[in-house]
Amino acid sequence: xxxxxxxxxxxxxEEGKPGSLELHGINGSVGFGGxxxxxxFFSTSPEIAEKMAHIIIGGLCEVGPKEICDVVGEIANMxxxxxxSRLCDAGITVVMTIPNIIRGQPLKVSAKNLTFLVRRSFKxxxxxxxxxxxxxxxxx
Amino acid sequence: MHFLSEFxxxxxxxxxxxxxxxxxxxxxxxxxxxASSTGINGLVSNVGFAGRISGGLYMNHGDKLxxxxxERLIGMRPASADDAEVADVLGEIANMxxxxxxxxxxxLGYNGWLSTPLxxxxxxxxxxxxxxxxxxxxxxxxxxxxxEIGVWVFAKLQ
Numbered sequence: 001x002x003x004x005x006x007x008x009x010x011x012x013x014e015e016g017k018p019g020s021l022e023l024h025g026i027n028g029s030v031g032f033g034g035x036x037x038x039x040x041f042f043s044t045s046p047e048i049a050e051k052m053a054h055i056i057i058g059g060l061c062e063v064g065p066k067e068i069c070d071v072v073g074e075i076a077n078m079x080x081x082x083x084x085s086r087l088c089d090a091g092i093t094v095v096m097t098i099p100n101i102i103r104g105q106p107l108k109v110s111a112k113n114l115t116f117l118v119r120r121s122f123k124x125x126x127x128x129x130x131x132x133x134x135x136x137x138x139x140x
Numbered sequence: 141m142h143f144l145s146e147f148x149x150x151x152x153x154x155x156x157x158x159x160x161x162x163x164x165x166x167x168x169x170x171x172x173x174x175a176s177s178t179g180i181n182g183l184v185s186n187v188g189f190a191g192r193i194s195g196g197l198y199m200n201h202g203d204k205l206x207x208x209x210x211e212r213l214i215g216m217r218p219a220s221a222d223d224a225e226v227a228d229v230l231g232e233i234a235n236m237x238x239x240x241x242x243x244x245x246x247x248l249g250y251n252g253w254l255s256t257p258l259x260x261x262x263x264x265x266x267x268x269x270x271x272x273x274x275x276x277x278x279x280x281x282x283x284x285x286x287x288e289i290g291v292w293v294f295a296k297l298q
Contacts, residue, residue, distance in 0.1 A: 031188025
């Protein structure tokens with residue numbers, strides 16, 4: 001989708017410790033219901049999100065808050081769809097919510113009764129920044 | 141008024157009444173897209189729903205109100221709105237309000253599963269739903285606590 005090289009960063013200290021986490025300034029969020037309940041976040045800075053929107057939209061139209069929101073939401077939706085497919089292959093059927101974009105600086109998220117939290121950070125050298133993908137929830 | 145606004149109003153009144161013994165007054169509803177979903181401060185609790193109705197419910201409580209409600213429910217005042225007990229209480233309230241709203245939508249054939257409650261804290265939070273066809277923002281007043289709650293529901297019906 002973005003045609004960018006990404007470099008996985010070392011596993012975050014938050015990994016495996018459900019409770020609370022800090023997010024970047026702009027976040028695409030998709031919820032899961034079914035045999036696994038939880039959320040997936042695609043989290044990055046507003047500056048990186050804007051660069052991504054420029055790459056995806058190209059010169060087709062001006063990039064404003066709505067286009068940035070659309071791109072962040074679509075990336076979160078695609079990542080959640082990939083998770084859903086793999087979970088389904090493992091016998092864990094889930095349904096996804098529509099994506100929502102949450103902005104805030106700083107933004108701290110906490111949740112109760114979660115059994116796992118997976119956070120993967122990636123460096124995107126061409127964009128000069130990082131993106132995080134976070135999956136948290138519990139499996140019934 | 142969209143039925144989701146009506147169901148949200150019923151659900152908030154029911155949960156606050158039965159769980160906290162508090163009466164809530166509906167102040168106003170705004171169903172325009174983007175209705176007051178920027179510049180939110182304090183605590184935002186969220187529960188998503190997926191299925192024939194897909195989206196999320198978000199509730200905004202100020203720090204003092206969050207502590208007042210927690211004290212009312214657990215009988216002990218938290219030291220601050222950052223305490224884990226406050227997040228637990230707000231998550232449970234959002235879960236019950238969403239569950240009650242879903243009970244009403246299920247009666248119309250819009251079934252769905254709920255995600256786990258999340259609590260967000262930050263400054264100048266904004267909520268921007270993608271693909272939601274229904275935007276509902278409801279403001280409620282709790283006279284006994286002299287405070288207001290904002291509740292957003294973003295949804296797509298299939």
